[in-house]
Amino acid sequence: MGSSKGGRHGLARGLTNYGDPDFALYLRKSFAKSMGLSDAMLDRPVVGICTSPSDLNNCHRHFPELIEAVKRGVLAGGALPMAFPTISLGEVFLSPTSMFLRNLMSMDVEEMLRAQPLDAAVLVGGCDKTVPAQLMGAVSADIPAVQLVAGPMMTGRLAGERLGACTDCRRFWARYRAGDIDRAAIDRIEGRLAVTAGTCAVMGTASTMACIAEALGMALPGSAAIPAVHADRLRCAEASGFLAARMAVAGGPRPSTIITPETVENALRVLLALSGSTNALVHLTAIAGRRGIGIDLHRLNELSDTTPVLVDLKPTGAGYMEDFHAAGGLEAVLRELAPLLHLDVPTITGESLRERLARPPAEPVDRAVIRPLESPLAPAGGLVALFGSLAPRGAILKRAAATLALLEHEGRAVVFEGLEDLARRIDDPTLDVTPADVLVLKNAGPASPAAMPEAGYLPIPTKLARAGVKDMVRISDARMSGTAFGTVVLHVAPDAASGGPLALVQNGDRIRLSVRERRLDLLVPEAELGRRRAVWRPPALPERGYARLWAEQILQAPEGCDFAFLRPSGPA
Ligand code: FES
Ligand code: MG
Numbered sequence: 001m002g003s004s005k006g007g008r009h010g011l012a013r014g015l016t017n018y019g020d021p022d023f024a025l026y027l028r029k030s031f032a033k034s035m036g037l038s039d040a041m042l043d044r045p046v047v048g049i050c051t052s053p054s055d056l057n058n059c060h061r062h063f064p065e066l067i068e069a070v071k072r073g074v075l076a077g078g079a080l081p082m083a084f085p086t087i088s089l090g091e092v093f094l095s096p097t098s099m100f101l102r103n104l105m106s107m108d109v110e111e112m113l114r115a116q117p118l119d120a121a122v123l124v125g126g127c128d129k130t131v132p133a134q135l136m137g138a139v140s141a142d143i144p145a146v147q148l149v150a151g152p153m154m155t156g157r158l159a160g161e162r163l164g165a166c167t168d169c170r171r172f173w174a175r176y177r178a179g180d181i182d183r184a185a186i187d188r189i190e191g192r193l194a195v196t197a198g199t200c201a202v203m204g205t206a207s208t209m210a211c212i213a214e215a216l217g218m219a220l221p222g223s224a225a226i227p228a229v230h231a232d233r234l235r236c237a238e239a240s241g242f243l244a245a246r247m248a249v250a251g252g253p254r255p256s257t258i259i260t261p262e263t264v265e266n267a268l269r270v271l272l273a274l275s276g277s278t279n280a281l282v283h284l285t286a287i288a289g290r291r292g293i294g295i296d297l298h299r300l301n302e303l304s305d306t307t308p309v310l311v312d313l314k315p316t317g318a319g320y321m322e323d324f325h326a327a328g329g330l331e332a333v334l335r336e337l338a339p340l341l342h343l344d345v346p347t348i349t350g351e352s353l354r355e356r357l358a359r360p361p362a363e364p365v366d367r368a369v370i371r372p373l374e375s376p377l378a379p380a381g382g383l384v385a386l387f388g389s390l391a392p393r394g395a396i397l398k399r400a401a402a403t404l405a406l407l408e409h410e411g412r413a414v415v416f417e418g419l420e421d422l423a424r425r426i427d428d429p430t431l432d433v434t435p436a437d438v439l440v441l442k443n444a445g446p447a448s449p450a451a452m453p454e455a456g457y458l459p460i461p462t463k464l465a466r467a468g469v470k471d472m473v474r475i476s477d478a479r480m481s482g483t484a485f486g487t488v489v490l491h492v493a494p495d496a497a498s499g500g501p502l503a504l505v506q507n508g509d510r511i512r513l514s515v516r517e518r519r520l521d522l523l524v525p526e527a528e529l530g531r532r533r534a535v536w537r538p539p540a541l542p543e544r545g546y547a548r549l550w551a552e553q554i555l556q557a558p559e560g561c562d563f564a565f566l567r568p569s570g571p572a
Contacts (some may be wrong), residue, residue: 005528009045009248010080013117029115036061037080045248047074047241048118049083050109056089059127059150059206060270062197062228067496069237070148076238077245079119086112089129091206097453099479101134102129102283103563104546109137114297118143119248122240124152126198126228128205128482131213132283132402138218138564139255139290144247146348147219149210149226152321154200156192164201165194166483167315168458178465188370198228202314204482205283207321208276211330212243212284215270217258217347221356225329227322243349253346256291264288266353268300269340272307272381273333275316275400278490279454279483286560292568297385297394297558301518304384308376309400310336311368315384315485316400321371327366335361336373386489388521390475390501390511391491393558395520397423401485403471407515409487410523411438411473415507418443427462435464438473438511442502445477445495446554446561448545449539456480456490473513475520477557489513489520497539498556504532 011032017024032042048069053063067083074081084106085431089098113121123134126149138145155164168189176186199206210224220240226232247253264284271280285295310333313319319327334341335357343354357529371377382400387393399407414437416422433439439458446452456478460469474488475496494500501522505511510523522529542548552564 009119010047011042011117013046013119014115020160023249035318039141041080044078045081045119045245046117047079047081047244047248048113048116048121049074049081049124049241050113050121050134051083051124052085052086052088054088054090056093057088057127058194059090059197059199060088062150063124065234066124066148066150066237069234070241072122072243073238074122074245077242079245079248081241081503082118084112084116089127089133091128096449096451098129099453099561100451100550102133103550103566105129105133106136106140106566109134113137113141113143114532119251120144120183120244121146122244123147125176126206126210128209128279131206132286132564133217135213135287136290136562139259139287142254142256144244144252144254144529145218145246146240146247147213148237149199149219149224150206151198151226151230151233152207153194153198154196154227154229154322155201155320156195158192162320163189163192164314166200166204166481167202167485169193170484174460174465177459177462178468196229201320201322202481202483203274203276203311203321203324204315205277205279206281206482208274209283211270211274211276212267212280214265214330215334216263217345217353218255219348221347221349222329222331222362225321225325227325230325247348253348253350257290257292257346257412258348259291260344261293261347264293264295265303266341266345268295268303269307269337270333272304272328272383273337274313275309275311275378275382275398278383278396278398279479279482281396282479282491282557282560284560285558287564289560290569297387300383300385304381307337307340307381308373309378309382309510310371310373310376312371312377315483317377323369327369328361328363331361332370336370339373384504384515384518386513386520388519390505390520390522391492392397392501393556395475395492396490397515398480398488399515403485406471406473406487406497406513408513409438409473410510410512411436412493413440413505413507413509413511415440415442415505418448419453422455422458426459429463431461432465433461433464435469435472438475438513440502440505440511441476441478442472442496442505443539445492445497446556447451447495447551447556448477448497449542452477452479454479454481456488457484457486475511492520493556493558495556499536499538501529503536504529506532
């Protein structure tokens with residue numbers, strides 16, 4: 001490792017000097033010594049621990065203990081651990097939506113990784129937007145980095161039944177709306193849904209992104225599904241710190257080596273085999289986009305048609321993340337998927353995916369949770385992209401979470417102009433709506449002031465819910481929580497606020513959904529659409545601040561809703 005004097009690692013990295021570099025290092029070391037660190041420590045390479053604890057992020061509440069374990073590993077690996085915070089995005093505590101702040105967090109991560117004297121980093125995140133933001137930032141800063149996730153929550157219990165955030169939150173709330181259970185029952189359930197530290201207990205966005213980070217090769221093998229409160233999670237934190245220290249010493253590998261068209265395609269296969277969150281597609285697109293790698297939605301459909309669903313977890317199946325971990329976790333899924341994956345790809349450990357999978361499996365696999373490739377849960381992947389006159393640039397449907405009978409459907413549009421209109425009218429007893437209608441929500445896409453919230457899971461109008469209606473075709477430019485389910489068409493692009501055809505839909509229009517043909521069409525003559533387009537006006541630009549930056553820079557879902565200026569200008 002040698003001395004940092006005159007070297008370019010550790011504290012000597014990125015020195016600002018005004019003509020006298022020796023003085024700049026002398027000054028920095030004298031301030032570093034105020035932290036009580038010895039010369040032996042200050043001469044080590046530095047591993048930054050980019051962390052995101054917050055009192056307003058329940059999912060990250062065990063981070064102090066996790067960070068201690070990371071530090072232990074970094075020290076054992078011969079480097080100096082330096083933890084620093086960035087903004088933290090606690091999914092349920094942010095308005096208008098955590099999505100609005102994902103790109104801001106990615107900028108925070110990127111600039112702090114770049115500005116500070118770091119030889120490598122451990123990225124510690126977990127709640128939905130934090131892992132995408134950290135990976136986006138790390139790819140752009142391109143310093144050697146290990147992703148460490150929070151790990152999922154354990155389930156709670158009520159009268160013998162297991163409960164987990166947040167598929168069960170929705171399931172019971174739907175029953176409460178339908179008059180099936182009373183206020184006292186729903187209040188009792190409220191205290192049993194989220195009972196430990198960690199991320200949502202099902203294969204929602206956070207868990208899907210954890211698996212994607214591992215599938216990309218950016219996290220330790222076997223790390224994605226370990227529960228937050230499990231002792232293995234701390235051992236994984238220690239090992240992540242140790243690896244980052246070795247990467248700091250060796251100078252790599254960097255994210256630009258790990259994130260390639262092949263590993264991105266592997267991650268898409270994993271997303272499909274998990275029947276993972278629709279949000280993960282947006283985030284993976286944004287991460288890949290930072291390397292100039294695009295995700296073609298037609299290619300997604302090819303992959304979807306040839307990737308079986310292997311994992312039986314909520315929201316589409318039966319189990320929880322704790323079951324997934326006990327059953328063999330992502331490791332077991334990767335082994336099954338191996339014939340479909342690019343195996344000669346690098347990972348942060350230095351071994352290729354082929355080498356990783358050549359080792360004998362550590363534990364037997366529970367086939368009730370993770371199916372073999374030959375007898376999958378479903379023959380094709382959970383997500384499909386749709387195209388047509390209503391979505392020229394594509395829309396996404398999680399067919400695994402949809403009602404079979406609604407996958408081929410033509411109906412009358414019942415249109416909501418935006419979130420306020422939806423809130424005002426959806427439960428109006430006089431709303432003109434039947435179960436065969438198509439609920440349409442506009443102005444909830446990336447270019448809208450709502451900033452693409454998880455509003456795409458429109459509630460079934462109360463009067464229909466009380467009559468027993470469980471699902472309807474719902475279409476919007478919004479996202480949907482990874483823990484939700486239903487025949488819900490999302491991410492319609494271009495979105496309404498940028499003037500896409502969705503902006504032109506009116507009550508009573510006919511809409512046709514055909515998943516078989518991968519089509520989503522607005523059955524209105526072009527001449528009529530032209531008349532409507534002529535009077536359409538975009539939303540006003542916010543006057544100042546981050547909202548203004550968002551409005552000016554935001555790209556559509558097929559670009560991962562990144563900011564235009566954050567993507568590389570040249571080819572990858
Ligand atoms: Fe943090 Fe679900 S609220 S992962
Ligand atoms: Mg979520």
